[in-house]
Structure formats: C-alpha cells, structure tokens
Amino acid sequence: MTPPEVATGLVAPGRGRGLLDVHRNRYLLSLITRKEIQVRYRGSVLGILWSYIKPAMQFAVFFVAMGLFLGLNRGLENYAVYLFSGIILMNLFNESFRNAARSVVENYNLIKKIYLPRELFPVSSLWVALAHFFPQVVVLVVACLFFGWVPGLAQVGAVLLGTAIVAVFSLGIGLLFATANVFFRDAENIVELLVMITTWASPVLYTWTMVRDAMAPWMFALYMLNPLTVATELFHFGFWQPTLDASSTWALPDAFFSLWVPVAIGVSLLFLFLGDLAFRRHEGTFAQEL
Amino acid sequence: MTDRTPPGQEVVLRLDHVTKEFVLRHTRSLKEALVWLVKGRKGDLSAKFKALEDLSLTVHDGESVALLGLNGSGKSTTLKIISGVMRPDTGTIGVRGRVAGLIEVGAGFHLDLPGRDNVYLNAAILGMTKEEIDAKFDDIVAFSEIGDFIDTEVKFYSSGMYLRLAFAVAVHTDPDVFLVDEILAVGDEPFQRKCIARIQELVSRGKTLVVVSHDLELVQQICERGVVMEKGRMVFDGTCAEAVGFLRERNRGAA
Numbered sequence: 001m002t003p004p005e006v007a008t009g010l011v012a013p014g015r016g017r018g019l020l021d022v023h024r025n026r027y028l029l030s031l032i033t034r035k036e037i038q039v040r041y042r043g044s045v046l047g048i049l050w051s052y053i054k055p056a057m058q059f060a061v062f063f064v065a066m067g068l069f070l071g072l073n074r075g076l077e078n079y080a081v082y083l084f085s086g087i088i089l090m091n092l093f094n095e096s097f098r099n100a101a102r103s104v105v106e107n108y109n110l111i112k113k114i115y116l117p118r119e120l121f122p123v124s125s126l127w128v129a130l131a132h133f134f135p136q137v138v139v140l141v142v143a144c145l146f147f148g149w150v151p152g153l154a155q156v157g158a159v160l161l162g163t164a165i166v167a168v169f170s171l172g173i174g175l176l177f178a179t180a181n182v183f184f185r186d187a188e189n190i191v192e193l194l195v196m197i198t199t200w201a202s203p204v205l206y207t208w209t210m211v212r213d214a215m216a217p218w219m220f221a222l223y224m225l226n227p228l229t230v231a232t233e234l235f236h237f238g239f240w241q242p243t244l245d246a247s248s249t250w251a252l253p254d255a256f257f258s259l260w261v262p263v264a265i266g267v268s269l270l271f272l273f274l275g276d277l278a279f280r281r282h283e284g285t286f287a288q289e290l
Numbered sequence: 291m292t293d294r295t296p297p298g299q300e301v302v303l304r305l306d307h308v309t310k311e312f313v314l315r316h317t318r319s320l321k322e323a324l325v326w327l328v329k330g331r332k333g334d335l336s337a338k339f340k341a342l343e344d345l346s347l348t349v350h351d352g353e354s355v356a357l358l359g360l361n362g363s364g365k366s367t368t369l370k371i372i373s374g375v376m377r378p379d380t381g382t383i384g385v386r387g388r389v390a391g392l393i394e395v396g397a398g399f400h401l402d403l404p405g406r407d408n409v410y411l412n413a414a415i416l417g418m419t420k421e422e423i424d425a426k427f428d429d430i431v432a433f434s435e436i437g438d439f440i441d442t443e444v445k446f447y448s449s450g451m452y453l454r455l456a457f458a459v460a461v462h463t464d465p466d467v468f469l470v471d472e473i474l475a476v477g478d479e480p481f482q483r484k485c486i487a488r489i490q491e492l493v494s495r496g497k498t499l500v501v502v503s504h505d506l507e508l509v510q511q512i513c514e515r516g517v518v519m520e521k522g523r524m525v526f527d528g529t530c531a532e533a534v535g536f537l538r539e540r541n542r543g544a545a
Contacts, residue, residue: 010304010384014374028414035400035411042402113397115374115389116415186320284377287370288312 014115016283018276021117029120033127051135059084059143076207076250078147078243081140085239086204086232088136089162093170093228094195096129100174101191105181108290118283119276122178126171133163140239147243155238161261162234169227169268175275179282182289202229203236208253224253230264301386302467302498303349303372308381310342310367310522341367342378343522351386351466354499356509356530358537359519365502368519369469372500387466390416392457399456401445405436408444409459416463426462433488434458435481454481461488468492470501486511506534 022029041047063080066072072079103121104111111118137159141149181187199205201223208229212220223229233252244250253260314337342364349355357365370376371383373391398415399408409430413423431440434455436447444452470489489512493499503509509516509530516533518526518540526536 009386010301011386012374012377012383013372013385013389014377025414027420031411031414035403035407038407039400039402110398110415111375113375114391114415116417184320184323287375 014284016117016119016280018280019119019123022119022123025117025120028116029124029127032120032124033131036124036128037131048135051132052139055084055088055136055139058087059139062087077245077248078240081144081147081243082236082240083205084140084143085235086202087199088133088140089166089232089235090199090202090204090228091136092129092133092163093166093198095132096126096167096170097174097177098191098195099125099129100171101177101181101187103174104178104286105185105188105290112287112290118286119175119279122171122174122279125174126167129170130167144239144243149239149243151238151242155242158234159238162231162238165227165231165234165264165268168272169231172268172271172273172275175279176271179275179278182282182286198228201226202232204232207250208233212253224260225263225267227264227268230256230260234261300351301348301384302351303347303386303500304382304384305345305347305368305371305378306382306384308342308345308371308378308383309340310364310371310376311379312339312341313337314339340522342371345381345519345522345524347517347524347527349467349498349500351498352493352496353515354493354513355501355515355517356513356533357500357502357517357519358506358509358533360541362521363519364522365519366471367522369471369500369502372467373469385467388417388464389467389469390460390463390465391469392460392471399444399452402443404443405440405447405455409440409455412456412459413463416460417465418463422464430455430458430462433462433484450478450481457485461485461492465497467498467500470499470503506537510534 037048041050044050046053059080062083066083067078067080076082100122103125104118107121110116177187177191181191203211208223211223215223233256237252241248241250345364345368347368357368359365367376369391371378372385373389377383398412400411403411409427410420410423413426413430414420418426431437434451434457436451436455436458439447439451444455447455468489486508489499493512499513501509501513513530516526516528516530516536517524518533518537520540525540526533528536
C-alpha cells in the first residue's frame with residue numbers, strides 16, 4: 001500500500017540535553033535575558049542608571065550609619081567596604097536563586113505550548129542577576145579606590161573566582177528549586193526562608209573568627225562548607241583586605257586556599273550537577289503539571 | 291541535498307503505540323502530600339484520565355494531515371507530543387528535522403516590548419537563528435501588514451494586529467514539520483485568505499503539515515489526509531474528504 005519506507009534519522013522530540021542545549025541556544029538566551037532587563041526598566045527615564053544609584057546609596061548609608069554612628073569602624077577597619085563586598089555577593093546569589101526558582105512556573109505559558117530548552121529560563125535568571133551585579137561591583141571598586149585599594153593579580157583572580165562560585169552554586173540550587181516548585185509551590189516559601197538566612201550564614205556582617213570562637217570545630221567546618229562563605233572571604237580578600245593598614249591582624253581562615261576554596265568549587269559543581277540532573281529528569285512532565 | 295529520497299517515502303513522523311495519561315492532581319501542597327504519606331498512602335492523591343490510547347500514526351514527508359475529532363478526543367495532546375512539549379507515557383515518538391508549530395499564536399509575546407523585539411524573540415523561540423530572522427524580518431512585517439507600528443509596544447496593538455504579527459512570525463519559520471492548532475481563524479477575511487494561501491504554498495513546497503481544526507470546510511482545502519480521533523483513539527485514517535464524511539456521519543449518529 002505504501003511505497004518502501006525510509007525511516008532514518010527519527011529522533012524523539014522534547015528530549016533535552018540539559019545545559020548543553022542552553023549553550024546551543026545562546027542567541028535565544030541573550031534575547032530572553034535582554035527582555036527581562038528591558039521589561040524591568042521600561043518607562044523609566046534613568047533606566048539602567050538606577051542599578052548604579054541604588055547600591056551607591058546603600059554604600060553611603062553603610063558608611064555613615066554603620067561606620068560613623070554605630071562606630072563599627074573601630075572594631076573592623078573600613079567596615080563599610082567589608083560589609084558592602086559581602087552584601088553585593090549575597091544580592092547576586094539571592095536574586096539569581098530566587099528568580100531561577102520561580103522561572104519555570106512563571107513561564108508556564110510558553111512551556112505548556114512550545115518546546116524550547118527549558119533550562120533557558122533559570123540560566124537567563126542568572127544572567128539577569130549578573131547584569132545587576134555588575135553595577136554594584138563598579139560602585140564597590142570606586143569606593144575601594146577611595147580607600148586606597150591597589151589590587152594585584154591575586155585579588156582580581158579571587159574576585160572572579162568568588163563570582164564564579166556564587167554563579168554556579170546559585171544556578172545549581174536554583175535548578176533544584178525550579179523543579180520542586182513545579183510540583184509543590186511550597187518550594188517558593190522555602191526559597192524565601194533560605195534567602196533570609198544566607199546573609200547571616202556567611203561572614204557578611206561579622207567576621208569568620210567570631211564563628212570559630214563560638215562554635216565547635218565540626219560546626220565551623222560545616223560553616224566553611226557553604227560555598228557562599230568561601231566566596232565572601234574571597235571578596236574580602238580581593239576588595240577589603242588591600243585597603244587595610246599594615247598593622248591589621250585580620251587573616252583568612254586556616255588552609256583557605258589549599259582546602260576550602262577547592263571544596264567550595266566542588267560543592268558548587270556538585271549542586272550544579274544535581275540541579276541539572278533533577279531538572280532533566282522531571283522536565284518531561286513540566287507541561288502537564290503546570 | 292543530493293541523496294534525498296523522493297517525496298512521500300521518507301518517514302518524518304512516527305507515533306508508535308503512544309499512550310498518554312493525565313493525572314488530575316487533587317492537591318498541590320506539600321502538607322497534604324505529607325499527611326497522605328504519614329497515613330500510609332491510603333486513598334488516591336489523584337485521578338487519572340487517558341488522553342491518548344495506543345495511538346499509532348506514520349506521516350511521510352510532504353503529507354498534509356488533518357486531525358479531526360470532537361473536543362477532548364486527544365488532537366491537541368497529539369500535537370503536544372509531536373512538538374515535544376509532552377512526552378508519551380508508553381510507546382515511542384520520532385520526528386525528523388525541525389518541528390515548529392502555530393500552536394497558540396503569540397504565546398511568546400511580551401506586551402511591554404515593541405513589535406520588533408517580539409518578532410525576534412518569538413522567532414528565536416520557534417527555533418530560528420539570528421541570521422534567519424534578519425533575512426526574513428522585512429517579509430514578516432510585510433506579511434503582518436503592521437507597517438510603522440512595528441516599533442510600538444505590543445500592548446497598544448488591536449487584537450487583530452497582535453494575531454497577525456504572531457501568525458506572520460510563525461509562518462516564516464521554516465520547519466520540516468509544521469503543526470497548526472486551530473489558529474486559522476486569525477484576523478479578518480482577507481488576512482485569513484492570505485494565511486490559508488501561505489499554508490497551501492508550504493504544502494506545495496513539500497512541507498509536512500499536521501493540522502488540528504474544527505473547521506471541516508477549511509481543512510479540506512488544505513489537507514489531503516484525514517485522521518479522525520475519538521476518546522484518544524484513532525478511529526479513521528483516509529483521505530481528508532472521507533474523514534470529514536466519516537466524522538459527520540458519526541456525529542449525526544451520536545446526536
């Protein structure tokens with residue numbers, strides 16, 4: 001009845017290769033990212049300039065209120081720089097994590113109707129967060145220069161590494177929660193809880209020595225296992241430490257570069273691997289669950 | 291493309307004993323799921339509904355197939371499985387080449403962006419590269435008859451303009467398998483005729499087409515083959531005219 005059939009090259013549709021697909025769809029990723037940024041600043045005259053004004057104001061408040069009024073400068077030199085370098089890193093993590101976790105549920109309209117690599121959404125959340133992170137780094141650099149910051153190669157490397165660790169970690173945990181959120185909207189509340197904790201679970205407002213002195217050694221080890229803690233210290237090393245006097249006694253935790261930095265890289269990559277795995281395993285059912 | 295098999299022999303789409311069940315979940319909170327677990331998984335958290343049952347369908351290149359049937363017969367689910375939005379529970383599905391659809395025109399549009407950005411975004415979502423979009427952009431705008439409004443935000447468009455632009459993007463993607471889900475009722479009469487002409491042109495160029503529609507007259511203008519579905523099963527497969535006759539006969543009997 002039918003002519004001889006040639007059924008070669010048939011592939012199953014909708015089988016994602018995870019993050020590899022995102023790389024193959026770089027152009028679409030850039031469009032989605034640009035859309036998000038454009039939409040956020042639509043109708044505003046100053047546009048992206050607000051991303052500079054807000055952190056600059058935040059820094060000024062830290063400097064005056066915390067440093068001068070509360071006198072925290074006496075305990076920790078250049079406290080505003082110390083605080084700000086940690087805060088912007090947490091901002092990066094929180095924004096990337098929070099938006100990635102919501103990204104799949106928020107784009108249900110597309111996911112239910114058209115097949116496209118769904119990891120594009122969490123990944124674009126990370127890029128949007130990085131786009132908002134950059135102006136904060138610029139503000140921090142300007143502030144640091146004001147405090148006599150002269151960075152070396154090691155400092156620049158530490159800052160880049162810290163950023164990379166946070167980016168990878170936030171994407172990994174974001175993918176996990178994006179997946180969970182499809183099935184249980186409770187995930188969003190857990191995300192909010194975690195976001196609330198992050199700043200306090202890393203040496204952003206205080207120094208790591210306070211944790212070491214107050215906690216048992218195994219609890220301190222647990223504390224150091226958090227990649228955000230290591231990334232924060234990398235930022236302190238890169239931005240804050242060069243602004244200190246030679247008389248300063250501050251030092252990084254023991255075995256920081258030989259042990260904790262590699263561990264943080266490992267933990268972040270592990271989360272990325274697990275997030276990607278969970279996402280890929282469940283993305284086939286996203287369209288019917290949403 | 292020297293080693294091309296003659297048209298009509300190459301399989302571009304094959305569904306093999308595909309079954310799809312939908313879980314009608316009763317709950318979406320962690321609390322209820324935990325309670326259910328603690329109580330020893332008594333009762334069912336969810337009810338099930340078979341959307342497709344043992345569906346097998348082979349489509350060769352250059353064929354234009356209409357999926358017909360009443361609401362809830364599984365036509366749209368079939369399209370979603372072909373496009374990869376959903377995966378079958380059992381059975382296999384294979385497609386060759388790029389599949390793109392006019393499934394719900396404008397799903398990827400963002401109201402706060404101008405028409406131009408939306409064209410790029412939507413075309414990329416449908417699988418086009420930047421070069422392809424650049425090359426076709428003027429054609430898309432011309433087809434949509436949007437004119438100077440292309441740089442206006444989409445939220446200021448009339449519903450007709452919106453659909454025309456979305457449709458124009460979709461018909462300018464160049465997929466190997468083209469899926470059309472009930473969107474032919476776009477715009478006014480002249481624009482509708484233009485859309486149908488465009489789709490017929492795609493068919494004459496040898497594109498494979500799978501159409502879901504309730505407009506039986508229209509479907510006969512476009513499709514050669516007709517498949518009638520009922521409660522997730524295929525109940526008829528033949529020429530489009532026969533399929534329409536079969537469906538009408540069947541519905542008369544039911545009424």
